[in-house]
Amino acid sequence: MKRTSRDIRTANRYEVLRQIIAASPTSRQELAAATGLSLATVATLVGELLDLRMITEVGFEDSAGGRPRGLVAVNASGGALIGVDIAETYVHVELFDLGLNVLARAEEDVRPGESLPEQVVGHVAAAVGSVVTQAGIEGARVLGVGVSVPGQVDRATGTSEYAPNWDWHDVPLLELLTEHIAYPLYLDNPLRASAVAELWFGAARGSGDAVVVNLGTGVGAGLVLGGGLHRGVSNSAGEWGHTTIVLDGRLCRCGRHGCVEAYVGASGIMLTLRELSADSALLHPEDQTATIDALARGVRGRDPVALKALRDTVRYLGAGIADLVNLFNPEVVVLSSWVAAALGDPLVTEVRAAVARHALPRPMAATRIVLSPIPTDPVCLGAATFALEGALQSVGQRQAKRTAAPARSRTAPPS
């Protein structure tokens, strides 16, 4: 797809707004320095964002010897954004102001066997309704809803093309959601959402090259390369969870054998535990969350089975992350999602040692391995930023239509 000048203008407007959200208040000069855009371009884009009431003027700062510089800040109450994290075991929904502060959140459990599209859509609709009511805001102020669903998605059509854990194929997810949700909807997957969240607000801030490793029921890697999100040609980059780590190994839910996810995803960890001790008290059959929580408590209490299960898991995880370190030479590897959050620091310590055993010394020396510092659900936050991007795009389209209208009327026959 060729990028039009309108696409570039939208991307620049988004970049300027992103900088303002990350560091309010700020001056046009600082924005030009941070984005690499000219001061004139920044001034125009800031003017547009002021017109849209997404930002406000907040006074002046002295510049050494020069004229005082006007400061702008994000207008937090200028609109609301909703982020939806659909996972295999839960639906989390958060409502944000324009500064991307959480104003309300809702959670629905997705029980095993409740994975039909209509059931999942029901959970999402209920949770979205709940956050809007809790926040007490008018529906008209909701600029958009970003929806993250695991697996391969087509952003343009709003389709979940393939979700291996639910065996979904070509589910028209946004179309189904439109029957319940009146706000503009935008679709992507948790790898992209969590990578953007880390890039804007987390451990990858200011990093040109970062890998965000999602450890949940599903496993994958969000890639930030050269300062931007890497999507690949069909929006499916980062499916590291389905790269092969053991030839002819465990059966994975994607139908292939020996995938990373089959060893380090929540159900892979449960299988490792079962293989170590079939009647372990840490095992909660059919309940991944309870099992991972019990494992985390066991590790902290130095339970030998728990420690062995963690080390066995990290043998695979460390080798897999070392591949990512060798391939992408990132500044930071962020461990994200609920399994990483539950296992916490003991996991990071083990992973660092294991990656160092497999990665080449030069890229290893340049890489930090850290837990996600984002206190809320990074996928909801990232999904909300997709809604913000979409809202700016639709503003651009409306403006383009307005400017195109007089040109068409010139060729219209006189009435």
Ligand SMILES: [Zn+2]
């Ligand atoms: Zn697989």
